[in-house]
Amino acid sequence: MQAITHLPFMRVMHAFGGPDYFVTEYFRVYEGYVLDKNILRSITENATGRPVDAQLIGQHIPSLVRISKELLEFPTSGIDLNLGCPAPVVCRKDAGGGLLRKPDHLNRILEALRKSIPGRFTVKTRLGYESPEEFTRLIEIFSQHGLDALTIHARTVRERYQTPIHPEQIRFAVQTMPCPVIANGNVVDVSTGQNLIAQTMADGLMIGRGAIRSPWIFKQLRNAYAGEPVQTITRADLLEYINLLYDTIADDLPVFDEQKHVNHMKKYLVYIVQGLDTEFEHQIRRATTGKNFKQTCLTFLDSREPVPVFPPNHSKLFCGFDTLR
Numbered sequence: 001m002q003a004i005t006h007l008p009f010m011r012v013m014h015a016f017g018g019p020d021y022f023v024t025e026y027f028r029v030y031e032g033y034v035l036d037k038n039i040l041r042s043i044t045e046n047a048t049g050r051p052v053d054a055q056l057i058g059q060h061i062p063s064l065v066r067i068s069k070e071l072l073e074f075p076t077s078g079i080d081l082n083l084g085c086p087a088p089v090v091c092r093k094d095a096g097g098g099l100l101r102k103p104d105h106l107n108r109i110l111e112a113l114r115k116s117i118p119g120r121f122t123v124k125t126r127l128g129y130e131s132p133e134e135f136t137r138l139i140e141i142f143s144q145h146g147l148d149a150l151t152i153h154a155r156t157v158r159e160r161y162q163t164p165i166h167p168e169q170i171r172f173a174v175q176t177m178p179c180p181v182i183a184n185g186n187v188v189d190v191s192t193g194q195n196l197i198a199q200t201m202a203d204g205l206m207i208g209r210g211a212i213r214s215p216w217i218f219k220q221l222r223n224a225y226a227g228e229p230v231q232t233i234t235r236a237d238l239l240e241y242i243n244l245l246y247d248t249i250a251d252d253l254p255v256f257d258e259q260k261h262v263n264h265m266k267k268y269l270v271y272i273v274q275g276l277d278t279e280f281e282h283q284i285r286r287a288t289t290g291k292n293f294k295q296t297c298l299t300f301l302d303s304r305e306p307v308p309v310f311p312p313n314h315s316k317l318f319c320g321f322d323t324l325r
């Protein structure tokens, strides 16, 4: 996730158990593009011991091929093509989710990338641009290119993040695709993860916002599937997580600018505070210094009280996950 799931964030996720593999923020590929050194560090300095796929976004075929080849010189576990980003600035250029409106061009991109990537080549997609009905045609295309996995964020581009997802479309892909299918969208706890797997029979889960809010989610799911006890998360656990995130990201900065760092931390906190005290959220929004930020966290989180398992179901940050409960 752009400007969120960078190298220090991956380190923190791993400290709490972490996913089986990571995917980088996307490299925004165009003619003349030079590899972003900071994103590249997620690959070259990945010390988690878990694989990391390099994600590309773009539509210019020679550049996508060139950058894939360049990336394969580094210890990446594979190349992933983003067909899901709904940002208007990306879609207008027919990249990310915008490419779903250009199936013929998409077909040519997949053909060229598959030819030039000898190892793992995967796609992360939405269901279509305007309507889930577009997905049948897209699956026809995806199934022709020997993909190593297909990850599906089961919403259309138009639906952005503000609706329930369409698990039946993931189920359709699982039945149709000759490769593993990873289900994505609205997994916020063990029950929503297990229900998404049960409804789709997907080969795995990708978790985004739910992991920012609660990095224990990977370990909790592993424990639940193994029939082991699942950890209850307390306010004090959250405090430890936030402090680790604050310090790990700060230590990774070439130049530390306190105010910028506090603002960056707010990108995580908007997810973390969901379901907690509204006054906590207000005070975090107003924090400008590190001391102020950390003191606010301490004031609201210094207790052994369990935190709510679910965030609110109708906010701008999380929406529609109750259909998976």
Ligand SMILES: Cc1cc2nc3c(=O)[nH]c(=O)nc-3n(C[C@H](O)[C@H](O)[C@H](O)COP(=O)(O)O)c2cc1C
Pocket (backbone or CB within 6 Å): 001, 002, 004, 024, 025, 026, 055, 082, 084, 124, 153, 161, 184, 185, 186, 187, 206, 207, 208, 209, 210
């Ligand atoms: C702020 C933000 C940035 C994102 N950046 C990326 C990205 O760079 N690449 C990608 O494949 N998906 C990106 N996504 C989408 C997520 O990976 C995921 O598909 C989506 O949030 C639904 O899954 P979730 O409910 O587990 O978060 C982003 C989502 C958000 C909210």
